[in-house]
Amino acid sequence: MTIDRTEPLVFDKGLPGHRAVDLPAAGVPEMDVSELLPGTLLRTTPPRLPELAEPQVVRHYTRLSQLNHSVDTGFYPLGSCTMKYNPKINDEMAALPGFAELHPYQALSEVQGILRLMYETEQILLEITGLRRATLQPAAGAHGELTGVLMIKAYHRDHGGAGRDTVIIPDSAHGTNLASAAMAGYRVVEIPSSQRGLIDVEALRRNLSDRTAAVMMTNPNTLGLFEEDVLQISSLAHEAGALCYYDGANLNAIMGKVRPGDMGMDVVHLNLHKTFSTPHGGGGPGAGPVAVSETLSPYLPLPLIARSDGDGAFTLDYDRPLSIGRVKGFYGNVGVIVRAYTYLVRMGADGLTRAAEDAVLSANYLRARLRDLYPVPHEGPCMHEFVSSATTHLAQDVTARDIAKRLLDFGIHPPTIYFPLIVPEALMVEPTETEDLRALDSFIEAMQQIDREAREDPEILRTAPHTTVVGRPDEVEASRHPILRWRA
């Protein structure tokens, strides 16, 4: 007996006149709104917002929540996303009224605690990255990229590089790298990866010129491989007058092992929501702090958090004439930063290093146990993730997508599929260090069973998933006739 477990839209659950929030009277002598505001500015038809009492709202969103897979309910080996567990203490700390209730324009003397927290977060991130100065302002990784590239642009403008109009990016890169460079007004040149899955140093050399503003790279790259030639790459770029941008999305692999600053990187963004255990929220909020070398620090966004020499008080430094300005209101996603800080001080030096080690160990374990069934096109060892190719299953007319959908029936979130673009039928697996051996082994068993099914009963894969609330939404229809909002 199948039953429809979907939930109606909140708009369809209301009853006219119902509401959940009761508000006090204004409590002052009231004037007619039309005396306070010109009639032409007043709203004619009220917005059709939902009309429900609190019990119905709570029930609706509680039920909706149950329709999600999440780290709190199951394994989530989504490559490139570092879906590690988010400790509950982080959320409690972010909710402390001494942080959550602070207004961004309170007098600095009233916000010394949060400023110190932000300052210390920066210091820790600088040690981890091996760079000199940081901003916490960007709201996500891609926002950090844009910030970084804008700084590179400002730097070249001031150093006779106005003609540098190109950014070189490997073809294995995440889409945000290219999009961020383009948004900052750069032409993007993609260079192909080598057979080994690494940046092709010769191709890089060929493309570097006095038009090159920067080389953007991810290390370990999106194949989960460490770019062994990184020092040569950064030297080549610098020799050509270009700067090096480091996409820190994969930092989880290398904490305590190697630092982007030491690799010759000039600017790095971090994803606090990946490496530093802040929840992804179904797609944010995250935070994308940017750390830079001495060269780029004058260009960091305004304001920076500084510490007075005299009384040690924390201040906001706006006196930075070369700054690119701002990329966001106020000072960043502070609630996210509090969570990351909590994680950082709790983990400490050893904890962070151990996290990297275990993340890499678990990835190599899965890779070793699965590679016979799901070949890994590039040599190992991998770092925190690896990319298999499901091309062998194409013979049974089974795609990476089918495998992914079938995994849903096991209560496991599939790996990232079809990314990086350079691996056909890619399955990108990142277990993270917070999954225990049982979780890893269950995943292996599921993948083994799926491989068997591909050979014995491929239809079960092509029609998967079979146990979810809905199955294979019609995406073609969705984009051909977009319905992007409820209508009465």
Place this chain on the structure above:
Amino acid sequence: MTIDRTEPLVFDKGLPGHRAVDLPAAGVPEMDVSELLPGTLLRTTPPRLPELAEPQVVRHYTRLSQLNHSVDTGFYPLGSCTMKYNPKINDEMAALPGFAELHPYQALSEVQGILRLMYETEQILLEITGLRRATLQPAAGAHGELTGVLMIKAYHRDHGGAGRDTVIIPDSAHGTNLASAAMAGYRVVEIPSSQRGLIDVEALRRNLSDRTAAVMMTNPNTLGLFEEDVLQISSLAHEAGALCYYDGANLNAIMGKVRPGDMGMDVVHLNLHKTFSTPHGGGGPGAGPVAVSETLSPYLPLPLIARSDGDGAFTLDYDRPLSIGRVKGFYGNVGVIVRAYTYLVRMGADGLTRAAEDAVLSANYLRARLRDLYPVPHEGPCMHEFVSSATTHLAQDVTARDIAKRLLDFGIHPPTIYFPLIVPEALMVEPTETEDLRALDSFIEAMQQIDREAREDPEILRTAPHTTVVGRPDEVEASRHPILRWRA
């Protein structure tokens, strides 16, 4: 494709050596434990507690939670239980460190806030019940009953009634009434209900004697009917030298409409977890305050919260020589009381009255719309709940249990079944005031469909539920060969 959505036991999910809680070092010069405690007292084998890290614990209990029906996920018309919605603000207030962190033996000067809250809660409950003095100490309704009956016993001891060894209780009563009286050392006499479903006054009169210590009653009673003869009943009892106990579990029906004190009741317990919106917690904690008339107030448990005449400070009064003593450590389930207080001040006079009205209105609505299909053996109007009898469906070999199980497939919690005992195939429905018209109508539709199914396809009912994580656990086996704990 069916899949097993059950969750393994936490004990079966562990891995040796894993743990979630890290603790600081003692930080003092440490001595060998065997120097501090005699060797014979030391543990030989450690308890086999689960061994998991935090992510695995969180995942386990998050998944378990999803296996529950709850007010936050669906309609819960469980008669006699008043499964009303529990506003989220209540929980936030109970979690305030100014309440949650308080130790019960702090100096009274440090706990004036919570004492005032408890004092004011008592005052409000006294206004609602029409009685004179209250204790918040009992932890649940049945605990309140025991407390009340012990006070009755002490009263009679002091007033020449040591020979009164009997408590009279109607046969419609909740089991706790009889059990509490018995626990306090009383003999219980059950009297039958009248045709109308009310206390049979003649039967009561016949049973009252100088051996009667008390009459216990619930009003509205468990059939959802108001005991119209209540004044006569209390007079008869009092004339016979007995006291009147009022089970306040059904108070939700009458707030602002009528008061137990005015009905002649000497002692009343309330279920804060029913009427006053504190969450049931899967079976507690609740709270069962007891309010009494002047006659019984000297017997209330120790200590009482009092207010000094002088400075208005709140104190704990232990100087009550006639007190029955204590029924619980400290002062009651304070965290529950904070929630109820929050509810009480938020609802205020009008809100509470309106809650009673809407609870009764909704029950009558369901009764009116369903009685053709599910006959209600007793005349109306009902109060906050009503009892149908599913005997008509027995012809199709469909029982109240089958109907209940089938309701689960609709995402609705069934009514209370087979209670009160005096109605065969009882279905006891209590919608509460927090369910809106949509919820009521969905219930009606489900019940109508079930009635159709009973006639057209009764097998679907007899084998229900069909969509739950498990179906019809084997209870006979469970009690024949009890397995009450996990074993490795």
Place this chain on the structure above:
Amino acid sequence: MHTDDDRRRLLEAVGISSIDELFSSIPPALRRAGLNLPGGLTELETRARVEMLAAADTIPDSSSFLGAGCYRHFVPAAVRALVSRGEFATAYTPYQPEVSQGTLQHIFEFQTCVCELTGLEVANASLYDGPSALAEAAFMALRLTRREEILVSDGLHPEAAQVVDTYAAGPGFPVRRLPLDPQTGVTVSDPAYLSSAIGAVLVQQPNHLGVVEDIAALAEAAHAAGALIVVSVNPSTLGVLEAPGRLGADIVVGDVQVFGSAPSFGGPSAGFLACYTAHVRQIPGRLVGQTTDSEGRRCYTLTLQAREQHIRRAKATSSICSNQTLSALAATIHLALLGPAGLRERSEICLQRAHRLHTALCALPGVRPLVTGPFFHEFALVLPCPAAHFARAMRECGVDPGVPLTRLLLGTNVGLPGAGPAPGDAVSEHVLLVAVTEVNTPEALDRYVTAAREILAVLSPTEDGS
């Protein structure tokens, strides 16, 4: 609640025209036109009002050394995050097992944890709290032994002893007292106290003076006299102390406040009760059992309900219905987070710090231990001045030094070891109970000692009452 429009629709369907008609069965003389209470508040105003009350309280910190039956332990954030989930908090008693597996399974896990901790075979789903569990256990032991008298150790927390007295007064079970050895503070195991009428011997581990009892000796004495022994144990100690079940205890009770419940001015938490399988049909309260469903899947259900009030009514083993499930869940989760190693480690921190503080305080002039028996993480000191005075002065220095024994004795007739019932006597006025847990940092211990030294220097010369 309904809007006025909805009300009209409902009234129409019912076939009446006013709300008042719904209440027509209430005799007119009794009917009231509302409540004499203030009007309602908005959520915003409610919050302001309740927060104002909370702000009037003083929140204890790492310098608070209060215990005496309620202990401030560190509770991991995960406990709160999980226990507050609506599906746990807003469910009822799991009467419909198909949609209550969450609650049923966590209770089953709780029962297992209690068995593992206590060394016994069966445990129930929870009782109201430790003291009421003790009273229920006493009744259970009397049913099992078919005797009528209860013998309670003077080492019971005075409030727990009071609860036993109150419960026993109902059926009129006589309650006798078993004294503590005045020297050691350990309950005497003298057979002279064990008449053949005694069915239940009640003892607390550690006792209310913090002293670790010799359960084996007491059990032997009780069993020799044909009585059952009930041990009320602080389960927090059971990572280090031997399981009472392995020392001869017949029934073990206690309170799981120490696992995951905020102190919350004393409640809610949950009581537990464990015993041997042979006695399972006399257990009060709910039990969850494992079984299989119609398709053979392992699942859980309430079981052996024939003991309970809703089936057995006046013959039930107890009147308890709602218990303390959510607090039991907090305990289960906290224990799952601690694991055996964490539990042991936590006990050892408490133990080490308590002994350290004890040594330092006993070295202060005029301070001596009340008794010499071994203690766990709580101890009783005799001060050279009234404990309440000392505590008041210490609080002004930011240290809440412990519970003056007199506070526990309020309204009781329990006295000091060997001294008999004497709540107002001179010695007890000078006794302070000091509890130490992992939240009391080493720095807080130092602050305690420093402040105590200064304060005693001032208080004792003039107010020394010993």
Place this chain on the structure above:
Amino acid sequence: MHTDDDRRRLLEAVGISSIDELFSSIPPALRRAGLNLPGGLTELETRARVEMLAAADTIPDSSSFLGAGCYRHFVPAAVRALVSRGEFATAYTPYQPEVSQGTLQHIFEFQTCVCELTGLEVANASLYDGPSALAEAAFMALRLTRREEILVSDGLHPEAAQVVDTYAAGPGFPVRRLPLDPQTGVTVSDPAYLSSAIGAVLVQQPNHLGVVEDIAALAEAAHAAGALIVVSVNPSTLGVLEAPGRLGADIVVGDVQVFGSAPSFGGPSAGFLACYTAHVRQIPGRLVGQTTDSEGRRCYTLTLQAREQHIRRAKATSSICSNQTLSALAATIHLALLGPAGLRERSEICLQRAHRLHTALCALPGVRPLVTGPFFHEFALVLPCPAAHFARAMRECGVDPGVPLTRLLLGTNVGLPGAGPAPGDAVSEHVLLVAVTEVNTPEALDRYVTAAREILAVLSPTEDGS
């Protein structure tokens, strides 16, 4: 993380003997032996450390009148209870719709709420915040008009204007300024500013001085010049103010911090962007669409992804990937709790109280409104003394009276209406921005006025700089 035992098992399966081998692809010269950071802390210690920092901050109360782009509104407890559910918080972007219907549906509901509020046809799933949404909207308008210049009103929040400047500096889009009328504080709608190069006109409603703009007039002027108009609106006002979409706005952006996000020192919250269906393929960021699944059930999925970076890469409409989903959820829930009536009522309380306070303050000697245009719940006053001095003195009386305009101007080159770019000029030093919401009780307004009267009596004679 793994135990040492587990590590050994894993290493064995990998076929290596040490963790170091895993990192062998890192050039030895780069390899490091750990981090130069303190050791880890336990959860207990972490909590103590972080709480110590929180305790160093001052928590605003009902006497705080700070606004200027971040508003303290009352957030019902249900918002926090729901948003914190692990299934929402710990999910990733809903790339697998079958197991992400929770997230997809609440985004779809968010998109609908934004359309309803703004009066436009499509809205995206969220952007980083209001200011970055404004910059994205400007870029979008330039793509749609194929023009290169942006005209920004001086009524934009100075930080928002800065974000636009920063974004525009990348591709080198010229940014021109549209002044405010010095008398009224309303943005001038003078066609002289609208050259044919201008593709986007950016205006804020209400503007950063609190003044309500004449959107219709600005839209008309923009459209006449072939430009699109982007309105950055405080959505909290849209229960009372006309939907910008109905006044001619082409793109409407803003920040939903006012619905359900704690101020949290300025973040996180979520930006939104709404426009006409005709422009949907130029929208930045994610979109959720409704569709049906293989069995015909209504469901939701990410759609029109060909605009996005993971498909279109360098040609995407924006580089945004992670957005601010959870903050958007908070807004959706808060709006569902408010409903249309609650939203309107909240606006009216703010409006009434703000006007009341404005009247009372302008009656104080030496205080005058900076501009005369109509305002909503925030207004700019010229004080007889520097606003920063006044604010400091007021805070000592327990009232945080508003944001000195100079604080907003830090690091900017935006000035006062009509006065051009002059962050350091004498008048702006005297300007205070005062915001009033439903959390500022009538009593707090009274306290404000009383304190201000006293303080101005002291401050103005000596420090009057006007």
